[in-house]
Amino acid sequence: MNIPEDSVSFKVLFREASADQINALEGAPTWTAHIHTDGRPCDRDQLCPRSEKTVTLLQIDVAVKDKRAEGTGWVFGTFVFDARLDDADPWRNLAPISIGWGNDQSATPGSPLEENIINEGFRDIFFGWSGRPHMGWNGSANGPVDNPRSSCVSCHSTAQFPRPDTFANILPSRLNLTDDEILHVYFQSVAGGTLFDPDVIPRPPFKSDLIVPVSLDYSLQTLLGLEQMCFACVDGRGPFDATSPNPSICPERLPVEESIATFRSMGVTRVTDAQIAPLGVECG
Numbered sequence: 342m343n344i345p346e347d348s349v350s351f352k353v354l355f356r357e358a359s360a361d362q363i364n365a366l367e368g369a370p371t372w373t374a375h376i377h378t379d380g381r382p383c384d385r386d387q388l389c390p391r392s393e394k395t396v397t398l399l400q401i402d403v404a405v406k407d408k409r410a411e412g413t414g415w416v417f418g419t420f421v422f423d424a425r426l427d428d429a430d431p432w433r434n435l436a437p438i439s440i441g442w443g444n445d446q447s448a449t450p451g452s453p454l455e456e457n458i459i460n461e462g463f464r465d466i467f468f469g470w471s472g473r474p475h476m477g478w479n480g481s482a483n484g485p486v487d488n489p490r491s492s493c494v495s496c497h498s499t500a501q502f503p504r505p506d507t508f509a510n511i512l513p514s515r516l517n518l519t520d521d522e523i524l525h526v527y528f529q530s531v532a533g534g535t536l537f538d539p540d541v542i543p544r545p546p547f548k549s550d551l552i553v554p555v556s557l558d559y560s561l562q563t564l565l566g567l568e569q570m571c572f573a574c575v576d577g578r579g580p581f582d583a584t585s586p587n588p589s590i591c592p593e594r595l596p597v598e599e600s601i602a603t604f605r606s607m608g609v610t611r612v613t614d615a616q617i618a619p620l621g622v623e624c625g
């Protein structure tokens with residue numbers, strides 16, 4: 342997949358936490374959303390229960406396909422709600438917190454970054470304490486709800502179908518990697534439209550043979566869409582039924598043990614059997 346130059350995509354992120362719990366969100370717009378009630382993880386065979394709840398706006402993520410971003414072809418930036426601004430229209434009280442267009446591969450942990458910029462005005466509000474020392478890993482661009490051991494660019498660079506097992510788009514909590522290993526595995530420079538992991542061993546239930554992985558050009562929404570379609574298909578859920586053929590991109594179901602037997606470490610050597618125990622399947 343190759344998304345055309347100048348394309349823009351954005352996503353609005355809401356949290357169930359209210360302004361009472363996070364005072365930086367005081368006055369932020371709220372919506373009513375039909376969301377999971379039990380949190381994660383959910384069992385794929387038993388769909389997550391949902392109900393209508395009030396959610397509060399936290400951030401708006403933007404991605405732009407721009408060839409000036411050498412190495413990736415993408416610029417990622419995010420705006421967060423800023424209770425210190427006082428426009429009467431709460432949707433105008435958003436400010437940029439970070440922007441990134443590369444992985445700063447030549448920067449060693451702790452040295453200044455050139456392809457990622459953080460708005461220091463949000464220090465001590467959204468980052469800057471021991472539990473959240475920075476926005477993204479090593480000070481790279483990220484949003485307040487994003488995994489601090491990742492960044493916009495590194496997480497989105499993994500967008501391909503099928504998703505690699507273990508080294509999917511987030512750093513699995515079961516892997517305790519050093520900074521060097523994180524840099525090696527997750528902060529490679531991936532040009533838009535090329536594969537993060539060309540030798541992919543797919544995450545179950547996708548089969549590991551006869552797979553031709555497809556780059557999704559930094560779009561993780563497309564990845565989740567394809568996965569959800571294939572899950573519905575292998576589970577025989579609507580719109581699929583026992584008689585409908587598999588969409589050709591959806592592989593047969595693979596037993597979890599088989600996938601673990603074919604686990605690849607992508608150069609990381611300190612992986613133990615316990616660390617590659619299967620993760621619960623999560624509802625996206």
Ligand code: HEC
Nearest residue numbers: 350402403404417418419483484487492493496560561562
């Ligand atoms: C740890 C992984 C991760 C990080 C870090 C991350 N994202 Fe995403 N992003 C996702 C996933 C997964 C989706 C698709 C599902 C969803 O929307 O929740 C997504 C969806 C998006 C979309 C919708 C378009 C698309 O096809 O993916 C945009 C735009 C986006 N993210 C921008 C950003 C920006 C900007 C940042 C940094 C501020 C960021 N993301 C950081 C995982 C991540």
